[in-house]
Amino acid sequence: MDRYSRQILVAKIGESGQQKLLRSKVLVVGCGALGTVIANNLVRAGIGYIKIVDRDCVELDNLQRQMLFDEEDVEKVIPKAVAAVNKLRKINSSIEIEAEVKDVTPKNIEELMRDVDIVLDATDNFETRLLINDACFKHNTPWIYGAAISSYGMTMNIIPGETACFRCIVSDLPAPGSTHTCDTAGVLNAITSLIASLQSNEAIKLLLGDKDANQKLLVIDLMDNSFEKLRMKKRDDCPLCRDGKFEYLDKKGLSEPIKLCGREMVQITPQREMEVSLEQLKEKLERIGDASYMGYLLKFSVDKYELIIFLGGRAFVKGVSDKETARSLYAKYIGV
Numbered sequence: 001m002d003r004y005s006r007q008i009l010v011a012k013i014g015e016s017g018q019q020k021l022l023r024s025k026v027l028v029v030g031c032g033a034l035g036t037v038i039a040n041n042l043v044r045a046g047i048g049y050i051k052i053v054d055r056d057c058v059e060l061d062n063l064q065r066q067m068l069f070d071e072e073d074v075e076k077v078i079p080k081a082v083a084a085v086n087k088l089r090k091i092n093s094s095i096e097i098e099a100e101v102k103d104v105t106p107k108n109i110e111e112l113m114r115d116v117d118i119v120l121d122a123t124d125n126f127e128t129r130l131l132i133n134d135a136c137f138k139h140n141t142p143w144i145y146g147a148a149i150s151s152y153g154m155t156m157n158i159i160p161g162e163t164a165c166f167r168c169i170v171s172d173l174p175a176p177g178s179t180h181t182c183d184t185a186g187v188l189n190a191i192t193s194l195i196a197s198l199q200s201n202e203a204i205k206l207l208l209g210d211k212d213a214n215q216k217l218l219v220i221d222l223m224d225n226s227f228e229k230l231r232m233k234k235r236d237d238c239p240l241c242r243d244g245k246f247e248y249l250d251k252k253g254l255s256e257p258i259k260l261c262g263r264e265m266v267q268i269t270p271q272r273e274m275e276v277s278l279e280q281l282k283e284k285l286e287r288i289g290d291a292s293y294m295g296y297l298l299k300f301s302v303d304k305y306e307l308i309i310f311l312g313g314r315a316f317v318k319g320v321s322d323k324e325t326a327r328s329l330y331a332k333y334i335g336v
């Protein structure tokens with residue numbers, strides 16, 4: 001317990017609170033800018049069991065904000081979850097930490113979150129958040145939403161039966177290409193660290209049964225240092241809260257990527273049709289790679305990959321042989 005002595009001194013924690021944390025189990029979904037900071041904080045704070053799931057490998061442009069990684073992880077192309085757990089075990093060898101290198105899908109999410117007390121959202125896309133929302137409501141597990149882009153970010157504790165759910169807030173999956181991602185709008189490391197620190201602190205409060213845990217949507221912009229707390233109402237027509245329909249969890253084949261036979265190419269079909277035009281998408285993408293509009297399709301090259309995007313959002317991802325990488329590139333550049 002010595003290693004936690006400074007935390008035990010905090011009035012709300014104490015010896016009994018620390019024991020509670022050591023018996024707690026959490027799942028961190030995503031191990032990027034938010035996930036590395038959340039995992040780092042929770043490992044040091046002595047949460048007894050932490051599972052980290054992520055589908056990507058460490059890349060050079062991650063190092064600006066993904067706090068557990070270094071240049072050696074980039075050179076060795078190590079999966080983020082593995083690189084994070086390797087580092088975290090050196091920080092605290094007395095707790096259990098587990099890495100899962102996979103895409104979170106309707107098929108595996110319930111198994112991934114089995115027996116955990118809280119799920120922390122550190123993903124970069126709406127599809128996974130809506131899935132977390134469904135699975136957490138089904139199993140009555142609190143989850144902590146977090147998102148950051150450019151200089152602003154937001155977080156909220158989503159508690160089944162108490163607060164509004166994520167579908168009450170966003171309604172439905174946005175159309176592909178209609179939202180910005182960190183890969184199109186950029187992100188400052190101060191906002192990701194701040195949002196992730198709030199998330200890990202709220203997790204500790206919830207695990208301790210603290211009634212003061214945040215139930216509002218906290219929205220922060222570091223450009224003008226504005227902090228807003230918004231009360232989110234449950235929606236009368238929410239399919240999840242009102243009708244108990246798990247629409248994202250039940251879509252077991254949700255936009256399943258298809259590997260095209262004999263070629264280094266995977267096809268992605270979005271669940272909803274993309275509403276922005278290919279010209280609009282080109283404007284967004286040409287800031288970060290080569291984008292050319294060919295009348296009926298958009299060709300976009302970045303690093304060693306090429307995406308061919310059709311009207312409506314269907315895309316071929318060239319230069320990849322596995323579905324997970326293709327899905328991740330799609331989420332990164334087109335969004336959702």
Ligand SMILES: [Zn+2]
Binds near residue numbers: 166168241242
């Ligand atoms: Zn709802």
